[in-house]
Amino acid sequence: IFLPNIVVDAELPVQMNAAKRQQFRWAKGSIQCAIKLLADITLKRKISVEAKIQAFVQLTRHIVYPLMLIQFLTLPVLLASNMNLYLVSFIPALTIATYLAMGPGAYIMIIQSMYQKSWKSKVKILPALLVYNAGMSVNNSVAVFDAIFGKKNEFLRTPKYGIINKADNWRDKSYNLPFTKTTLLEIFFGIYGLMGILISIFSNNPVFAPIIGLQTVGFFYISYMSLSHTRFKRNKSLDITVLTKKEKMAKRTYQLSMIGVLAIIIFGGFMTINGYHADVYPLDRIRGNLDGIIGSSDPAAIKIHLTAIKQDLAIVMEKLPESKNPVWVFPTESTNFLRIERDVDNMLVNVQTISGVSPDSAAFQTGMTNIGERSLALRQ
Numbered sequence: 001i002f003l004p005n006i007v008v009d010a011e012l013p014v015q016m017n018a019a020k021r022q023q024f025r026w027a028k029g030s031i032q033c034a035i036k037l038l039a040d041i042t043l044k045r046k047i048s049v050e051a052k053i054q055a056f057v058q059l060t061r062h063i064v065y066p067l068m069l070i071q072f073l074t075l076p077v078l079l080a081s082n083m084n085l086y087l088v089s090f091i092p093a094l095t096i097a098t099y100l101a102m103g104p105g106a107y108i109m110i111i112q113s114m115y116q117k118s119w120k121s122k123v124k125i126l127p128a129l130l131v132y133n134a135g136m137s138v139n140n141s142v143a144v145f146d147a148i149f150g151k152k153n154e155f156l157r158t159p160k161y162g163i164i165n166k167a168d169n170w171r172d173k174s175y176n177l178p179f180t181k182t183t184l185l186e187i188f189f190g191i192y193g194l195m196g197i198l199i200s201i202f203s204n205n206p207v208f209a210p211i212i213g214l215q216t217v218g219f220f221y222i223s224y225m226s227l228s229h230t231r232f233k234r235n236k237s238l239d240i241t242v243l244t245k246k247e248k249m250a251k252r253t254y255q256l257s258m259i260g261v262l263a264i265i266i267f268g269g270f271m272t273i274n275g276y277h278a279d280v281y282p283l284d285r286i287r288g289n290l291d292g293i294i295g296s297s298d299p300a301a302i303k304i305h306l307t308a309i310k311q312d313l314a315i316v317m318e319k320l321p322e323s324k325n326p327v328w329v330f331p332t333e334s335t336n337f338l339r340i341e342r343d344v345d346n347m348l349v350n351v352q353t354i355s356g357v358s359p360d361s362a363a364f365q366t367g368m369t370n371i372g373e374r375s376l377a378l379r380q
Contacts, residue, residue: 159177196212286313299354303352351371
């Protein structure tokens with residue numbers, strides 16, 4: 001029998017690193033229970049189908065975190081590769097609607113039925129809950145994979161500080177937890193998310209930016225809170241623990257590895273920004289100038305666009321191999337920058353010729369149509 005009105009007092013973690021430890025245990029424990037019990041429950045137990053569905057949902061609910069990470073990692077890659085992510089034009093709007101309906105929409109409906117008088121106050125924390133839940137996906141995904149691969153961990157309890165009133169302080173307690181390796185992963189995913197947002201915008205798919213942005217904000221929030229709460233030092237105990245030589249070496253190795261990981265993340269972020277500015281941004285400018293040509297009927301304006309394209313092509317072609325084709329496996333003429341450069345040169349000649357023709361003449365209209373079609377072909 002489930003009695004929803006019985007309230008049991010409990011202390012929630014006030015430190016982010018403690019909350020992550022608690023979430024880790026819950027996520028790993030539920031998946032371990034699913035591996036051990038779910039087959040028996042669904043196949044052998046003589047219980048109702050509804051109970052079996054409830055057991056499946058409860059025991060496997062943390063699988064959503066690895067799925068969130070997979071989506072987060074693959075979406076920018078698919079957008080950058082210009083892959084068509086929707087079969088019909090209304091799919092992007094349907095994607096956002098599905099997110100809102102299956103997540104926040106369902107949450108609001110449930111709490112409205114459970115808390116008929118106070119549900120509005122609970123809705124106000126929904127944005128914070130979404131950010132927190134998205135940011136926890138790294139920590140909980142590690143726990144899920146630990147459970148799936150059968151990794152054994154020491155049982156690590158969640159520190160309790162006896163916080164009852166808002167004036168109570170936990171920062172000077174002797175067992176504040178430091179941040180863990182997952183914090184560095186969260187920073188990495190946050191930086192990756194920023195790049196994903198830029199990719200979604202510059203690939204003309206801004207509808208996906210909020211989806212990537214929500215998780216990005218979550219990763220930065222969780223990592224910031226983890227680092228921020230780590231800065232409160234533990235009280236020094238009167239008993240000074242003397243580390244063995246092996247323990248000192250392990251501690252030093254851990255510190256050096258953390259510095260190395262952080263350095264790799266910083267270097268990767270710098271190289272990504274520098275690479276985008278040097279390689280991708282000129283191509284984006286070329287696409288923008290081609291769009292300007294397609295939408296223009298002024299030879300002078302088109303000439304300015306073509307001149308800018310020539311300048312950006314020179315920047316790009318400096319870094320290409322001798323063949324001037326960046327595709328190594330199965331190269332085609334569509335990726336041959338020498339051919340693209342010739343097309344731009346021909347378009348410049350055509351524009352120069354059209355400039356001396358009356359705009360009302362058939363030759364002018366034919367020439368402009370030809371330039372527009374060539375620009376569209378290059379744009380694609």
